Amino acid sequence: MLLGKRKKVSVDIPMASLPDIVFLLLIFFLVTTTIDAEKGLDLVLPPPDATEQEIAKKNLINLLVNAAGDVLLDGELVEIRDITRIIKERIQDSPLLVVSLKTDKQTRYDVYIDVIDRLKKAWGDRPARISIAEPEEN
Amino acid sequence: MKFERKTKISTAIPTASLPDIIFMLLIFFMVATVFKQFSGLKVSLPDAELVKKIPGSKRHVVTIWIDKNNQVVCDDYKVDNVINLRNVLYEKRVKDPQMIIAMKVDKEAPMGIVNEVEQEARKANALRINYSAIPGVL
Numbered sequence: 001m002l003l004g005k006r007k008k009v010s011v012d013i014p015m016a017s018l019p020d021i022v023f024l025l026l027i028f029f030l031v032t033t034t035i036d037a038e039k040g041l042d043l044v045l046p047p048p049d050a051t052e053q054e055i056a057k058k059n060l061i062n063l064l065v066n067a068a069g070d071v072l073l074d075g076e077l078v079e080i081r082d083i084t085r086i087i088k089e090r091i092q093d094s095p096l097l098v099v100s101l102k103t104d105k106q107t108r109y110d111v112y113i114d115v116i117d118r119l120k121k122a123w124g125d126r127p128a129r130i131s132i133a134e135p136e137e138n
Numbered sequence: 139m140k141f142e143r144k145t146k147i148s149t150a151i152p153t154a155s156l157p158d159i160i161f162m163l164l165i166f167f168m169v170a171t172v173f174k175q176f177s178g179l180k181v182s183l184p185d186a187e188l189v190k191k192i193p194g195s196k197r198h199v200v201t202i203w204i205d206k207n208n209q210v211v212c213d214d215y216k217v218d219n220v221i222n223l224r225n226v227l228y229e230k231r232v233k234d235p236q237m238i239i240a241m242k243v244d245k246e247a248p249m250g251i252v253n254e255v256e257q258e259a260r261k262a263n264a265l266r267i268n269y270s271a272i273p274g275v276l
Contacts, residue, residue, distance in 0.1 A: 018157055019156060019157040019160060022157060022160045022161055022164055023160060025164055026160055026163055026164045026167065029164065029167035029168055029171055030167055032171055033167055033170055033171045034172075038191070038192050038196070038199065038240055038268070038270060039189040039190065039191055039192070039270070039271065039272075039273060040186075040189055040190070040192065040240065040241075040268040040269050040270040040271050041186055041188060041189060041190070041268065041269045041271055042190060042192070042193075042238075042266070042267070042268045042269075043267055043268070043269065044265050044266055044267075045256060045259060045260050045264075045265040045266075045267060046260065046265075047260070047263070047265060048260050048261055048263060065249075103249040103253065104249065105248060105249060105250030105253070106248050106249070106250065107248065107249040108245070108246060108247075108248065108249070109184060109243050109244065109245055109246070109247045109248070109249060109252060110184040110245040110246070112249055112252070113184040113186050113269055113271060114184070114186070116186075116269070117186040117187055117188055117271075120188045121187065121188060132253075132256060134253075134257065
C-alpha cells in the first residue's frame, strides 16, 4: 500500500504579527505598573515588654505632646519649632541620647508627625533614637 | 549651482531587532509590576520634610489605614477590634520576616487609635514602621 502525502501543508507559525502581540502586552503592563514609590518617615518601634532596657537618666529626654499641640520637653514648655535646636544641643553633650515621645489620646496625628520630623532633623544623617512610650491609662 | 550626491546611502532604519527591543521592555515591566493594590480608606496624609522611600520591594509592605473616624483597615482586612490586628500582623510577619508596616493615617486622626495600633504591632513583633507622608517643607 502506498500512502503518499497528498499535499504539503505549511507548518510554519506566522511570525509577522508577533511584534503586534508583544506591543499589546507591553502596553498592558505599562498601564498597570505604578512606579510611585511610597514615601514616609521610618521608625523602629521598641521591642515588646520582655526586653526592656535601662537608659541612664542623663541620656533620656521625655517629650510630651498634649491634645492642644503643646510640647513639654523634660517638664519645660517649648515651641515646636525649637525642638530641633534643643535636641541638637543635647546630642552634642550626650551622643547616646534617647528621646521618649509620649502623646495624649486626643493629640492630632499631624502634630505628632511634625514632632517626629523635627526630632529626626536633629539627628541628621545618623539614625534617630526615638522611642514611642506606651500611653498611660487615664 | 547644482550638487550631486557622490554615494547612495540607504536611509532605512533596520527594524529587524524591533521585536527584541520590545520584548526587553515587556520583560522589564512584567518584573516591575506588583499586582497588589488595596484601595483602603480615604485619608489625607500629613506632610513632612525628611521623607524617605521605603527601602526594599513593595512586596514587603503591609499597609494600615486609619481615618479620622477611627476606622482601621489592614491591607484587605477591615479591623473591627484593634486586638485582632495582633494575629493578622503576626501571621503576615511569619510569612515575610522583612515586613514593613506603612501607616497611612489621616492628619486629623487622634493619636489614641494610632498608639493602640502601634502597641498591637509591637506585640506582634512587627517593629519596622513607616509613617506615610507627603514631602513638604517645615
